[in-house]
Amino acid sequence: MISLSEVTKGYGSEVRIGPVDVEIPSGGITALVGPNGAGKSTILTMIGRLLDLDTGTITVAGHDVVNTPSKAIAKNLSILRQENHFVTRLTVRQLVGFGRFPYSRGRLNEEDERHISEAIDFLNLTDLEQRYLDQLSGGQRQRAYVAMVLAQNTDYVLLDEPLNNLDMQHSVQMMRQLRRAADELGRTVVIVLHDINFAAHYSDRILAMKDGGVVEHGTAEEIMRDEVLSRIFDTDVEVIDGPRGPLAVYY
Known part of the structure; x- marks a missing residue:
């Protein structure tokens, strides 16, 4: 609650x-x-x-x-704000991986990779996971950010x-x-x-x-x-x- x-x-x-x-x-x-x-x-x-x-x-x-x-x-608890502007060029999978930072502290292990894959699959982004964010439509990019939040597994x-x-x-x-x-x-x-x-x-x-x-x-x-x-x-x-x-x- x-x-x-x-x-x-x-x-x-x-x-x-x-x-x-x-x-x-x-x-x-x-x-x-x-x-x-x-x-x-x-x-x-x-x-x-x-x-x-x-x-x-x-x-x-x-x-x-x-x-x-x-x-x-x-x-x-995980949160996604309105302002989603990553300057660094990232792939979908790299972006979703940021959701695991509270656990991995930047060093992804097998469990982290599993959560990343599950979030990508859940948001129907599997075919796009190696695409860069600036190559996506607005809707695809928004799904990638939500996948990042879900990968945090909160x-x-x-x-x-x-x-x-x-x-x-x-x-x-x-x-x-x-x-x-x-x-x-x-x-x-x-x-x-x-x-x-x-x-x-x-x-x-x-x-x-x-x-x-x-x-x-x-x-x-x-x-x-x-x-x-x-x-x-x-x-x-x-x-x-x-x-x-x-x-x-x-x-």
């Missing part, structure tokens, strides 16, 4: 996150949704210990992310807008693979998404943020209601019955 208690973060005098008090259960996919500037990426980055919190505590599987040694956290996986710059086809493929990671590999996936319909279709739970705070937290069925979505996004939303579940229509 991921637990946030009285968590706050301030940026100057005008922007403030929190206080946030919420628990994200283990297992499945939890989607963080909300309007731009709501605090979704900030919360995710603080959980991943890439951004200091001003006050409060965050624990992941009982480990305080502030006080637990980095090596221990890295074997329990129970908790945090992903900040992994659908950015992906077209509809590749977004669907990515979400299906993340769904498989939760169901088949037993990972707890926490993901920042902009598309509420993707969140509703592929997630087990939705955590909605607005103005730096958590305003709704529940199952997709609980969140996908006209009045709830209209309040979160400050626009008229109608939820209709789609062929595979509820769909939000914006006016």
Whole structure:
């Protein structure tokens, strides 16, 4: 379980996150949704210990992310941020190998190579593993970064807008693979998404943020209601019955 208690973060005098008090259960996919500037990426980055919190505590599987040694956290939690820019020319396999650094410290052994191969296979990158990142399409490159995170072999996986710059086809493929990671590999996936319909279709739970705070937290069925979505996004939303579940229509 991921637990946030009285968590706050301030940026100057005008922007403030929190206080946030919420628990994200283990297992499945939890989607963080909300309007731009709501605090979704900030919360995710603080959980991943890439951004200091001003006050409060965050624990992941009982480990305080502030006080637990980095090596221990890295074997329990992995995070992929929006900014993925490797300057060095790397192949897909070399990139995915970085996910094993908390274990290998740069000296890959047989077990590390096995985890790398499994992650590459899982994301359907086997035919591309010797290709350089700058030779890949945006969708292929994004899958390679997610494979790197999965190779870290952590129970908790945090992903900040992994659908950015992906077209509809590749977004669907990515979400299906993340769904498989939760169901088949037993990972707890926490993901920042902009598309509420993707969140509703592929997630087990939705955590909605607005103005730096958590305003709704529940199952997709609980969140996908006209009045709830209209309040979160400050626009008229109608939820209709789609062929595979509820769909939000914006006016």
